Amino acid sequence: MFKDIVSNEEAKRFLQNELRMKKSSATYLFNGKRGSNPMEFALAFAKAILCEEAENDFCDVCSSCRRVESGNYPDLHIYGREGSIKIDEVREIIYKASSTSYEGNKRIFILDNIEDLRKEAANALLKSIEEPEEGTFFILLSETLNIIPTILSRSILVNIAKKNMEELGVSKGEYDFFFGNTREIEEYRRRGLDISKEESYREIGALLKEYKEDQDLEVKIRVYRALRDFMGRRVSLDNLDKMYFAQEIAKGLAKSKGFDRTREVAEEMMYCATLLARTPEKLEKLLEMKGYNKFNVNLSLLLKLFFLEI
Ligand SMILES: [Zn+2]
Structure with missing residues (x-):
């Protein structure tokens, strides 16, 4: 559930409000400065959109939640994790965004590193994200707002901050060692x-x-x-x-x-x-x-x- 993610209270409240509105499609831009972990929030939000049990939240127990967690949900597509999204991937996204979903209703595209998107790729993508088809949600992730203005203006902006020392449960020395990188500190803690x-x-x-x-x-x-x-x-x-x-x-x-x-x-x-x-x-x-x-x-x-x- 959202309350289990420590930090970013405002962003979580905003996202739960969005869920309450029961939108049938939308494009979001999760802006997380270097070292924050917007992907965590994107996945949580994706779960909440797809969850079969919880209202305006996710349960982490139902089949949808578990399949999103394990990366096996057929209507959740993640691109750009390893760097900028290539033009042939953009074509694939456009094609997938206009064909029928597997589970029959909602599909979600998480597009990471959107600031690295080349101009031609961004322009090709624009039409799909401008007015997503019924049941289609785009969650774009970026480290900066220095992105193609048309994408920026078409997206609902959600700011994600780095977690602080207390939220991460580490000392200043540990926090500084990783330059405050949320994802790395969490992994460091988890793996000891x-x-x-x-x-x-x-x-x-x-x-x-x-x-x-x-x-x-x-x-x-x-x-x-x-x-x-x-x-x-x-x-x-x-x-x-x-x-x-x-x-x-x-x-x-x-x-x-x-x-x-x-x-x-x-x-x-x-x-x-x-x-x-x-x-x-x-x-x-x-x-x-x-x-x-x-x-x-x-x-x-x-x-x-x-x-x-x-
Ligand atoms: Zn669920």
């Missing part, structure tokens, strides 16, 4: 992982390579450690060491089959480093550099410039 192990910055390439294989949080923790090791030593390191570090990140993340989040993870490394640097006068410049990542510049070069500067 260890964040105390030291890691040398020189291992960053090997660690990222390993992370790329299965994207496991346990390895991510070691990546965070290696990054912290670098940031802690950076004043005493010479330019060659810094270039080595940048080079290793680029090498570790080099594109390979089944992994297309190279730029995303590289950007995350720069973002975390910026937070760790804590020098306000440098922050702006670093963020500006980080922004170049969007324009397909040579990643290895960008990382070198960035880590030399930091």
